Amino acid sequence: MFRTVVLAALIALPAMASAQDAQVASPPQRIRSVTLTGDQKCPPSTNGEVVVCSTLDQPYRIPKALREDKPIAAQNQSWVNRAASMDQIGRVAGGLPDTCSAVGTGGQSGCFLARNNAYAAERRAPSSETTTTP
Known part of the structure; x- marks a missing residue:
């Protein structure tokens, strides 16, 4: 009896496989x-x-209801973002050039650069709000 069932299953197996291939859409x-x-x-x-x-x-x-507007937690950020933030923190803490820090020789140029970038962003902001596109 068992041999008959196994033999019938082996015979029907290729027919079932070809029927499944016919049902799969491209x-x-x-x-x-x-x-x-x-x-x-x-x-x-x-x-x-x-x-x-x-x-x-x-x-x-x-x-929109499922989107999260919260900042991404540090443990879920990529290594690139982690390395960039650690680099910036290290630059400011070490007083390297072009950082706005009271420590080190390059603090003055970094503070000027930060103020200049903030001023340029403020100047660009109103012009982009008043511009209309046809």
Whole structure:
């Protein structure tokens, strides 16, 4: 009895595998991203095409309610960000050139550079707010 069941399963195995291959769809040939404005509707996808729609007020695929605006915790940041912050802290603490620090010989030039960058950012801010695009 057991041999008969095993023999029947071995005979049916290639037929089941070919049936599964027939059911697996081929991957999409094209992925189209559409940005909708107003009351537009997402266009239907065709065979071999995937359409991803987004609106101008929510251009991201993650819904706004699920997005986190909090800063990323230090243990979850990449090594590049960690190394950059440690480098900046070390530069300021050591009084290296171009750091705004009261310690060391390069503090004066760094403070001037920081004030100059802040002034330039303030000058750019109002001009970008008043600029309108057609």
